[in-house]
Amino acid sequence: MKIWEMNSDHDSYVLADNPEADDLIRSIKNDEHPLKDWNGIYLNLLRKGKEKDYIGYLPGATIISEYAKQALTAQIGDEAEFLFILDRPIHFLHVLKRIDCIDIDRTERTESGLIKSSERVHFIREKIPVDTLIFKVPEIRTSVYVTEKFINLVKQANLTGFVFNQVWDSKLTEEKDREKHLKYTAVLADIEQNKGDEIAYRIAREQVNQGLAFASGKWKMQLDSKGNFWLGDLTEDCVYSWIMPTFIPPVLLGYQWHVVENSEIKIK
Known part of the structure; x- marks a missing residue:
């Protein structure tokens, strides 16, 4: 149409x-x-x-x-x-x-x-x-x-x-939707293919406090420059949507996490 x-x-x-x-x-x-x-x-x-x-x-x-x-x-x-x-x-x-x-x-x-x-x-x-x-x-x-x-x-x-x-x-x-989804899928695949050793959420969360960033699928967690904890959700636009969570979704506690590079946290 x-x-x-x-x-x-x-x-x-x-x-x-x-x-x-x-x-x-x-x-x-x-x-x-x-x-x-x-x-x-x-x-x-x-x-x-x-x-x-x-x-x-x-x-x-x-x-x-x-x-x-x-x-x-x-x-x-x-x-x-x-x-x-x-x-x-x-x-x-x-x-x-x-x-x-x-x-x-x-x-x-x-x-x-x-x-x-x-x-x-x-x-x-x-x-x-x-x-x-x-x-x-x-x-x-x-x-x-x-x-x-x-x-x-x-x-x-x-x-x-x-x-x-x-x-x-x-x-x-x-x-455009198909192209966007293909790009999103490729980014996710790249995250998964280049991951190192995986560890449980509890251990990963402790290391986040030391300045490391961790990812599991589309999810990412890290600290900002002021030491605040942020949780990122990779969107179809291939950028992270960041929130400062008051609680962690229970499903994330069962995921395996691996070290990734820190991102620049941009809040709209």
């Missing part, structure tokens, strides 16, 4: 500022409920480009031609509705479908937890129904996402002004 972000062509004509209409559109474009009492609005049209079926406007607010509405209506179902604009044959495409499908763990975020870019997100494929055409996600209010089925509708109808920027491909994600 592939996902694209939808935008308007840079040379499409655009809608001029209309504060009253802008405020109304901003208030409803993130609403996932149909607007049954819609009475229409006026939008000022600034002909600053070519007349196309996708008209430039506010981020996340899609304005389309009457022809585009006719071409999309039969297939789009309840994923979106068309809200008429007064005084001209254009429509606001109000996307209703919301899918909570962002893979937060894979998506790059700021320190405050916000997603850095709508173009560099990861999706959870299983959460996106196979018949999906167009949707939004809760975390990014200004982006409209589409699938290949929607793009095919646009192409079949020869609609103009639509720009699709591919942001995700499940096959590439799966390939």
Whole structure:
């Protein structure tokens, strides 16, 4: 599965500022409920480009031609509705479908937890129904996402002004996952193949207090520069996730441990 972000062509004509209409559109474009009492609005049209079926406007607010509405209506179902604009044959495409499908763990975020870019997100494929055409996600209010089925509708109808920027491909994600797992497996194998004599946890723990580092499979234990004890868990990214444990998982007490080089302990 592939996902694209939808935008308007840079040379499409655009809608001029209309504060009253802008405020109304901003208030409803993130609403996932149909607007049954819609009475229409006026939008000022600034002909600053070519007349196309996708008209430039506010981020996340899609304005389309009457022809585009006719071409999309039969297939789009309840994923979106068309809200008429007064005084001209254009429509606001109000996307209703919301899918909570962002893979937060894979998506790059700021320190405050916000997603850095709508173009560099990861999706959870299983959460996106196979018949999906167009949707939004809760975390990014200004982006409209589409699938290949929607793009095919646009192409079949020869609609103009639509720009699709591919942001995700499940096959590439799966390939990266396989490569990551192979690398992780190789690192683990290297740890096991180059180990020396193995000793019980109790003895290894005593020697850790003397400044040595010990590993057993994906686990590692050592002291930091201040003499604090840390337990590391090798992640799929081939870096250790370090914790200062309040207790040792009982299963580790039965493992055999061998000496390894000390690591630089980095805490996020």
